[in-house]
Amino acid sequence: MKRTMTCIECPQGCRLEIEADGTRVISVSGNKCARGAAYARQETEAPLRTLSTSVLTRGLELKMLPVRTSGPIPKQKLFEAMAEVRRIVVSSPVETGAVIVPAFLGLAVDLVACRPLGKK
Amino acid sequence: MKERELVIVGGGPAGMAAALAARRAGVKDVLLLERDQHLGGVLNQCIHPGFGLHHFKQELTGPEYADRFVRLVQEDRGIEVSLRSFAVRLTGTRELSYLRPGALEEVKARAVILATGCRERTREMITIPGSRPAGVYPAGLAQKMVNMEGWIPGRQAVIVGSGDIGLIMARRLALEGVAVKAVIEIQNVSRGLVRNVVQCLEDFGIPLYFRHRVSRIHGRDRVEKVSVVQVDEELRDIPGSGFEIGCDTVLVSVGLIPENELLEMAGAEMDGRTNTPVAKEVNLTSLPGVFACGNAFKVYDLADWVTRDSELAGRTAAAYLAGAAL
Numbered sequence: 001m002k003r004t005m006t007c008i009e010c011p012q013g014c015r016l017e018i019e020a021d022g023t024r025v026i027s028v029s030g031n032k033c034a035r036g037a038a039y040a041r042q043e044t045e046a047p048l049r050t051l052s053t054s055v056l057t058r059g060l061e062l063k064m065l066p067v068r069t070s071g072p073i074p075k076q077k078l079f080e081a082m083a084e085v086r087r088i089v090v091s092s093p094v095e096t097g098a099v100i101v102p103a104f105l106g107l108a109v110d111l112v113a114c115r116p117l118g119k120k
Numbered sequence: 121m122k123e124r125e126l127v128i129v130g131g132g133p134a135g136m137a138a139a140l141a142a143r144r145a146g147v148k149d150v151l152l153l154e155r156d157q158h159l160g161g162v163l164n165q166c167i168h169p170g171f172g173l174h175h176f177k178q179e180l181t182g183p184e185y186a187d188r189f190v191r192l193v194q195e196d197r198g199i200e201v202s203l204r205s206f207a208v209r210l211t212g213t214r215e216l217s218y219l220r221p222g223a224l225e226e227v228k229a230r231a232v233i234l235a236t237g238c239r240e241r242t243r244e245m246i247t248i249p250g251s252r253p254a255g256v257y258p259a260g261l262a263q264k265m266v267n268m269e270g271w272i273p274g275r276q277a278v279i280v281g282s283g284d285i286g287l288i289m290a291r292r293l294a295l296e297g298v299a300v301k302a303v304i305e306i307q308n309v310s311r312g313l314v315r316n317v318v319q320c321l322e323d324f325g326i327p328l329y330f331r332h333r334v335s336r337i338h339g340r341d342r343v344e345k346v347s348v349v350q351v352d353e354e355l356r357d358i359p360g361s362g363f364e365i366g367c368d369t370v371l372v373s374v375g376l377i378p379e380n381e382l383l384e385m386a387g388a389e390m391d392g393r394t395n396t397p398v399a400k401e402v403n404l405t406s407l408p409g410v411f412a413c414g415n416a417f418k419v420y421d422l423a424d425w426v427t428r429d430s431e432l433a434g435r436t437a438a439a440y441l442a443g444a445a446l
Contacts, residue, residue: 006318013314049319052167052181053295054267061157064270066167066183075323082295096187114167115160115183 005043009035016040048072051081052114055100058091059120065090066114067100073107081105093118125149126437127216127229129207129382132161133423134414134430135235136189139199141434142233147441148198151227153205153218159193160186161237163423165264168288170315174424185423210234210382212407231409231437234383235430238376238415243337246374248280250336255343259285259373263292272296274369278346279303280334282310282317284421286373291320293371300326301365304348306333306355313421334370335362343368378416386410394418403433411437 001021007014012032018040019026028040042048050072054064073081084105094100094113101111126147128135131154139150158164163171166182173179176188193199202220209217214229240258255274257265263285265271277298279286282305290300303321308330310317321328329348335357336347350361378395389398389406396418397405403413413433414426 006314006322008315008318011314049323050169050179051295052169054167054270056270062268064268066181066267068167068169068181078295082297096184114181115164115187 003044004030005040007031007036007039009033009039018044020044047075049075049078051078053082053085055085055088055090057117058089060090060093060117061120062117065094065100065117067111068114069104069107069109070112071109073105073109077105077107085111090117121215121226121228123228123230124151125229125441126231126233127151127153127214127227128233128235129153129210129216130161130235130237130414130416131156131159131193131201131203132235132237132414133163133186133189133426134237134416134433135161135233136186136193137427137430138233138235138411138413138434138437140189140192140196141431142438143196143198143434145435145438147434147438150199151229152193152199152201153207154201154203155206157203159190159201159203162260165260165267166288166423167267168292170313171423174422175427182423189427207382210386210410212387212410214386214409229409231441232411233433233437234380234410234412234416235414235433236379236382236412236416238419239379241372241375241377243370243372246280246372248334248337248372250347251339253337253339253341253343255339255368256337256370256372259289259371262371263289266292266296272298273371274298274343274367276301276367277369277371278334278365278367279371279373281305281373281375282312282328283373283375284312284316286371287312287316287320289371289373290326291324294324294326298369300324301367302326302348303328304332304334305330306351307331333357337370338364339368343370346370376415376419378419380412380416383407383410383412383416402429403436409440411440 016030028037052068098113099110104111163182163186171180171185205220207218240260334346335349338345345366350358413430420426
């Protein structure tokens with residue numbers, strides 16, 4: 001099975017052609033550097049994305065706290081992650097990097113605060 | 121009238137970088153005015169990653185990128201930060217008035233740096249015909265609503281313009297459960313970064329129509345649908361190519377306009393087309409001792425470049441204050 005994708009490792013945006021058997025990559029072409037091949041492999045085998053969103057707060061300076069996953073998570077878990085995020089309310093002051101949810105979705109990443117936020 | 125060495129208007133990435141660089145270059149007294157209740161400017165609502173790859177060699181979200189500078193500014197005792205402070209008057213001799221809760225302050229600055237950023241271009245500026253229902257938002261306003269206020273602007277959205285803000289909002293709305301029906305781009309390429317086209321549209325199966333434009337917005341009280349038409353190379357409508365998309369929300373992402381009323385008021389020479397100061401070099405204006413940096417000087421596509429050039433503005437102001445001819 002052949003598929004094409006645009007490499008996003010750098011702004012050149014190489015058009016990659018991947019020959020794959022399901023999620024097993026057989027060959028990659030169209031890439032101008034090694035990062036392109038690695039990207040094609042990762043995207044085919046197990047695409048990952050970092051999620052950034054906001055969670056509601058109570059009694060803090062701003063109505064919402066921006067958060068992100070401390071590392072990339074499987075792309076197909078993005079909506080599951082958003083459903084989980086909607087259940088969170090932060091009511092204690094936080095510093096940047098504070099862990100809001102450890103081992104988010106049972107993965108090896110945490111959900112962390114992206115800014116400090118004090119009491120109202 | 122109280123005299124200050126350097127007054128900087130705007131506490132976003134440009135103003136903070138200029139303040140810190142001016143201090144490093146020997147300026148003793150900096151007054152940094154910010155109209156919001158926090159420093160950081162537009163970075164506070166840009167919760168997506170993609171910041172800092174050049175400046176910090178690390179990928180940060182907007183709030184994280186801002187926080188690195190906010191800490192340095194707050195630690196620096198030579199920088200007085202005045203929040204909820206809105207500059208309302210500037211003269212060519214650098215007298216500046218600003219409102220803060222309960223007071224109108226007037227200062228005489230030996231040098232001024234304007235780091236006032238941009239406003240969004242609106243639907244009116246690209247003249248989309250049709251009715252004027254609720255549900256049409258500039259994309260950056262919708263970004264603030266979703267990311268900072270917790271309001272979802274609608275259920276089914278069409279986005280006009282494929283600049284980075286439009287692309288990022290397409291993903292943001294999709295993640296929040298909004299059906300993003302289409303992104304409509306009149307040119308044949310996106311003005312946004314390739315990674316944004318891939319991660320914001322392709323990931324969510326959102327169609328991007330190049331060489332199309334929204335020819336009409338329909339709806340009485342609320343947006344009901346938009347008419348879309350294909351255009352040729354000269355951007356003329358192609359007859360018979362029209363179709364409609366049902367939606368209750370239209371986000372307009374059609375560029376930014378520098379916010380330079382203070383410079384204009386002070387009598388600086390302006391380029392009316394771009395609303396930026398006429399200058400022989402980056403960060404300069406036609407007025408001695410008055411500088412502009414960041415998106416107020418020209419519209420940047422990366423915050424990292426705003427930081428780099430605004431640091432230069434801080435150093436340039438320091439050189440001016442030390443007596444250099446500019």
